Amino acid sequence: MDATEKWNVPFAEEWLGQIRDAERCKWCGEGDKPINRARFCAACKRTQRYAATVRKETGALPDTATDHERWKQNRELQVAEMMEELCKADGEQLSTILHGDLYDAANLERLFNRAAYAICQQREFYGHNATQLGMTFSSDQRRILAYLLWTATLADHKRRRMKLAIRRLHRLNLRREEREAGSDAI
Numbered sequence: 001m002d003a004t005e006k007w008n009v010p011f012a013e014e015w016l017g018q019i020r021d022a023e024r025c026k027w028c029g030e031g032d033k034p035i036n037r038a039r040f041c042a043a044c045k046r047t048q049r050y051a052a053t054v055r056k057e058t059g060a061l062p063d064t065a066t067d068h069e070r071w072k073q074n075r076e077l078q079v080a081e082m083m084e085e086l087c088k089a090d091g092e093q094l095s096t097i098l099h100g101d102l103y104d105a106a107n108l109e110r111l112f113n114r115a116a117y118a119i120c121q122q123r124e125f126y127g128h129n130a131t132q133l134g135m136t137f138s139s140d141q142r143r144i145l146a147y148l149l150w151t152a153t154l155a156d157h158k159r160r161r162m163k164l165a166i167r168r169l170h171r172l173n174l175r176r177e178e179r180e181a182g183s184d185a186i
């Protein structure tokens with residue numbers, strides 16, 4: 001028997017315990033960088049501050065503001081609030097990885113596919129590997145693998161928070177327009 005079969009199970013448990021116990025940003029789940037007293041990482045704190053400023057500016061818009069100025073200000077507010085939502089979404093994903101009922105091998109396959117897409121731009125590079133991943137790695141080991149992939153995703157998301165928020169809003173608007181066009185057609 002491979003010696004690692006005996007020792008890697010408790011080791012995974014211990015490592016997962018350390019990951020779960022780490023002090024984390026209450027929005028994005030960052031655990032490798034300093035967290036302030038209010039439990040925010042620097043990036044989420046910046047996002048929060050930015051959104052607060054934009055909210056204040058929006059509230060203080062003078063009555064004389066033109067439609068275009070209003071549109072621009074509202075757009076900026078939507079982007080800032082979406083950035084806040086995306087920060088929290090990263091934290092929610094981490095929570096599923098570390099504390100979800102049973103960490104599904106299909107979720108892990110999705111994270112591998114996402115990493116492969118970043119490297120070689122192929123979306124289903126690791127398609128149909130979920131069963132093998134499930135049989136090869138224990139639930140704890142799958143959570144650790146997912147966590148490691150998540151940390152790289154978080155670093156990427158933090159770098160591009162505003163761009164991702166704009167893209168997401170754009171997609172939501174397109175979907176809404178499609179729905180409205182569809183209901184007009186009926």
Ligand SMILES: [Zn+2]
Nearest residue numbers: 025028041044
């Ligand atoms: Zn954070």
